Amino acid sequence: MASIFKLDNLYRFFMKAYPVKTHTDTPITPLNKALTDCRIALITTAGLYQNGQKPYNERIIGGDCSYREIPNSLEIQSLSHGHRSMVYDASGAKNDVNLVLPLDRFRELEADGIIGSLNRRHFSFMGSITKPKPLINETAPEVALKLKDDKVDVVFLTPV
Numbered sequence: 001m002a003s004i005f006k007l008d009n010l011y012r013f014f015m016k017a018y019p020v021k022t023h024t025d026t027p028i029t030p031l032n033k034a035l036t037d038c039r040i041a042l043i044t045t046a047g048l049y050q051n052g053q054k055p056y057n058e059r060i061i062g063g064d065c066s067y068r069e070i071p072n073s074l075e076i077q078s079l080s081h082g083h084r085s086m087v088y089d090a091s092g093a094k095n096d097v098n099l100v101l102p103l104d105r106f107r108e109l110e111a112d113g114i115i116g117s118l119n120r121r122h123f124s125f126m127g128s129i130t131k132p133k134p135l136i137n138e139t140a141p142e143v144a145l146k147l148k149d150d151k152v153d154v155v156f157l158t159p160v
Contacts, residue, residue, distance in 0.1 A: 031154065038153035041119035042070075043143070045127035046093060046100035046160045047083035050074060056082040062131025065139050070122040076103045085128035088160060100158050119152050127160045 007015065031038070047056050049068040056064040070079070076097045081090050093100045103122065109115045123143050129135055147155060 033153065035115050035154070036113060038116045039119055039151055040106060040115050040117070040154045040156060041147055041150070041152045042101055042103060042106065042122040042156050042158070043125070044101045044123075044158045044160065045125045046090075046158070047081060047126040048079045048097070048101060048124040049082055050079055055080070056126045058082075063129035064126045065129060065132065065135035066126070067139050067143055068124045070101070070103075070124055072103070072118050072120050072122065074103075076101065079124075083127055083160065088128065093160075100160055102156070102158065106156070116153075119147075119150050121146075121150070 005012075048070065049055055050070065053068050056066065058064070079097050079101070081094060083090055098104050101122065101124065103118075106115065106118055110118050123146075125135070125139070
């Protein structure tokens with residue numbers, strides 16, 4: 001992780017003034033089965049989307065709280081990057097999308113029998129959301145219901 005002192009003054013000011021929320025009531029659900037029996041879904045905040053999907057809207061003040069479904073069968077390098085933060089360096093992820101959505105690595109884990117199975121779909125959100133109320137109240141619960149309907153046991157989150 002980069003030091004805050006390597007950022008220019010504007011970004012340093014933003015980071016120091018950024019309203020961070022602390023949650024003490026986060027539910028913890030222990031995994032009660034072996035990974036070899038689990039269905040796993042991936043979620044990223046890298047703002048990924050596939051050809052034919054609407055790109056994230058960079059003009060929404062506070063950030064685009066929508067999400068995109070990523071089919072498990074998709075060739076991962078075909079995904080486009082829509083992350084809007086000017087302090088996010090996407091160069092590594094553009095070379096290998098697995099850095100922000102490790103779908104190929106999880107396919108290997110599935111093939112090797114280390115995990116049970118991958119879900120039929122995964123999800124991508126935009127990172128750098130400064131006004132997360134629609135995310136908290138609408139889109140995240142919507143995705144949670146989809147994961148529940150898909151009988152997903154474990155979600156692997158790659159925040160950027």
